[in-house]
Amino acid sequence: MRLSSIAITLGTFALAAGLCLVAAFFSVRLIEDSSVTGVRAELDREALTWASVDANGLQLFVIGTAPNEASRFQALSVAGRIVDTTRIIDEILVNDTSLAPPPRFSVEILRNDAGVQIIGLIPTGTNRERLITDITKLAGKDAQVSDLLEVADFENPDGWDDAMRFAVAALRSLPRSKISVEAGSVAIKAMTDSDDAKRRLEADLARRVPEGMRLALDLSAPRPVITPFTTRLLITDSGARFDACSADTEEARTQILQAATAAGLQGKASCTIGLGVPTRDWGNAIQMGIKAVSELGGDSITFSNADVTLIAKMGTTQADFDRVVGELENDLPDVFDLHAVLPKAPEETPEGPPEFTATLSKQGAIQLRGRLSSDISRTTIESYARARFGSDAVYTGARVDDTLPGSWPVRVLAALEALSKLANGAVTVTPDSVSISGNTGNQNASSEIAGLLSEKLGEAEDFNIAVVYQEKLDASLGIPTPEQCEAQIVEIVGDRKITFQPGAAALDASAKDILDDLAELLQLCGDIPLEIQGHTDSQGREIMNQQLSQQRAQSVLDALRMRRVLTASYRARGYGEENPVADNGTEEGREANRRIEFHLIQSEPEAEAETETPAEPAAEAEIEDGSEPPLDAVDDATGSGDEPADAEGPSDEQN
Incomplete structure (x- = not known):
């Protein structure tokens, strides 16, 4: 009995233990499943789909490859909201972005x-x-x-x-x-x-x-309205060139340029596409006109709206002229009105052909010379010139000749109006032609002048245009004049200083910002004649001060050159202690005297006077070939004549 009783007791305990194990097993599985389900749902809600979850007993494993450390920490935090953090095992890897190629941003x-x-x-x-x-x-x-x-x-x-x-x-x-x-x-x-x-x-x-x-x-940009709608081509011994070219479509422009190339045009030519064309047959008509001038051996064809002027080369036979002009008249659309001229050799006279010239200098002064038809005409033309160019800028040296043709005043006024479109240049009026040459900052100046002269002078009139576009004169580009650059240097420097290491010519690190600002301006100013002046106080030996000021000015020049500033027309000059701006007896005065200044190199008065004289053949040749006298003449011995505006950047270090 006793053995049976013990067996029953042991069996009961064994059964209870088994039941406990079974209950514990199912309880752990329940906890595992609920933990995994809850954490996985929370991860999905946070859009952390890269993470997965597994469980081993009460331990919860968070697994996956996070895109970055922040995402890894976020996943662990999300799991910690569902289960106790002591149960979480971190098995998350972090993606190494350094190994992946970057995308195309x-x-x-x-x-x-x-x-x-x-x-x-x-x-x-x-x-x-x-x-x-x-x-x-x-x-x-x-x-x-x-x-x-x-x-x-x-x-x-x-x-x-x-x-x-x-x-x-x-x-x-x-x-x-x-x-x-x-x-x-x-x-x-x-x-x-x-x-x-x-x-x-x-x-x-x-x-x-x-x-x-x-x-x-x-x-x-929107197509401009061109009025008058003008195209003008000249054919000379050196080839063909456009004074003006207008087209209404891309196809017409291509047609015109191809015809001009066949007639001897070389290089790149521009032709403005705009509104205002008198007929859709514009391209065909221009092509016919260019071909006709080419067959005659040269000179010019001008289309101004519906008026066409063909001027043959002097020496063309009458038979060839009649044939080509007749064919062109028959081929041109009815809207066009053709006027053809076969020039004759000018008659020789003791005084030569009458002539009027007007010369506009770079400084804006204009000189009127030659012949005018009457005192009233001279007064009218002088008044017009003063209105166009300024009352103080006009010099009149023209004489009265009552034998001039009646159209002379109109021709002169048209020439002056054309000259007003240039920055500098000259016009010459003769009974047979009007010639204008010079420099401009307007890329469309030749076209505008051609349209103006064809409109003012009327049909069958000859004129020659030799105008050169210069970027530095183009106001639309915002390029400042040398004088404006000098004034802007003063503004940029302000109360700052270009500093150097004590007693040396090496630039201090604090000078970098001001030199960067100056370089940005001077790159815009271009190749202007500029003197970089070094100055010192009076302490120390005079020769040593002069040498130090020269070396410091050269250091500034070199620093600007390293910043890609065009410095071909610059010069560095040391003045030592000879030009103080304050009292060297005080520390404040000596501080002010240690400085760097920037000044334009002024031209000599004699050089300016020569460039303003229109009667010199050399000056006219420079304008005609598009070249220009140097911006300023430099006197290496004496430097500037007039004292320019001050642009200071003094050093705050001792000499």
Whole structure:
């Protein structure tokens, strides 16, 4: 009995233990399943789909490859909200982005009247919030800015920051545009209000582009209204050239340029596409006219609206002239009215042919010489010149000749109006022709002058245009004059100083910012005649002060040259202690006397007088071939004559 009782007791305990084990097993499985289910659901709600969960008893394993350390920490935090953190086993790997190739980062910014859209992929190093804020500010408070950017966890590639800064800055001037940005490159496609605005914007963007960045511009402007609608081609022994070229379509422009090339045009020629064409047959008519002049061996064909003037080369036979002109009259559309001239050799007279000349100098002074038809005509023309060029700028040396043709005053006034479109140059009026030559900052000056003369002089009139475009004279490009550059240097320097190491010519590190600012301005100013002057106080030996001032001026010149400033017309000159601006008896005065100044190199009065004399053949030749006298003559022995405006950047170090 006793054994049976013990067996029953042991059996009961064994059964209870088994039942406990079974209950514990199912309880652990229940906890495992509920923990896994709960954590997995929470991870899904947080969009952490890369993470998975497994359990082993009460331990919960979080497994997966996180895109970054922040995502790994987020996954563990999410699991900790469901189960006790002591039960969580971290088996998460973090993706090493350094081993993966970076994606192609690019952004497109689209701007129109409705607002701005910015689309693309940017690296995490880009301050997205600041970018959108900047774009919102420049777009205006009423404009809508749509942020459609995606972000990838990579460092900013080389050139990305410069490209984004340039794109945002450019967007301020581009109300209707598409800007595409990649690392190291920006492409801009935009619509401007006018051709002048297009040229100005192109120049401004090209100046501001960071070094090493690629910029692609595709700017367009509305077609201008051309009046009169003019095309003029000359054929000489040296080839063909356009004084003016207008077309109504791309096809017409191509047709005109091909005809001119066949007639001897060399190099690149421009032909403006605009509105105002008198007929859709414009391209065909120009092609016929160019072919006719070419068959005659040269001279000119002018289309001014529906009026056509053909001037044959002197010496052309009457038979050839009649044949070519007759064929052209039959072939031209009915809308055109042809006037053809076969020039005759001028009659020889003891005084030579009558002539009137007007010369406009770079300083704006104009001299009128030659012959005018009457006292009334002389008074009228002088008054017109004063109104056009300024009352103090006109010198009249013309005499009265009552034998001149009746159209003489009209021809002279038209010539002066044409001259007013130039920065400097000369016009010559004869009974047979009007010739104008000179320099201009207007790329369309030749076309405008051709249209003006054809309109004012009437049909069957001959004129010659030799006008050279110079970028430095183009006001639309915003290039300052040398005098404006000198004044802007003063503004940039202000109360700052170009500093040097004590007692040496080496530039101090603090001079970098001011030299960077000066270099940016001087790059825009171009190759102007500038003297960089070094000055010291009176302490120490005079010869040592002069040498130190020379070395410091040279150091500034070298620093500007290293910043890609054109310094061919610059010179460095040390004046030592000879030109103080304050009392050397005080520390404040000595501090003011230690300085760097920038001054324009002034031309000698004799040189200026020579360039203003229109009667000299050499000056006329320089204008005709497009060249120009040097901007300023330099006297290496004496330097500037007049004291220019001061532009100081003194050193704050001892000599």
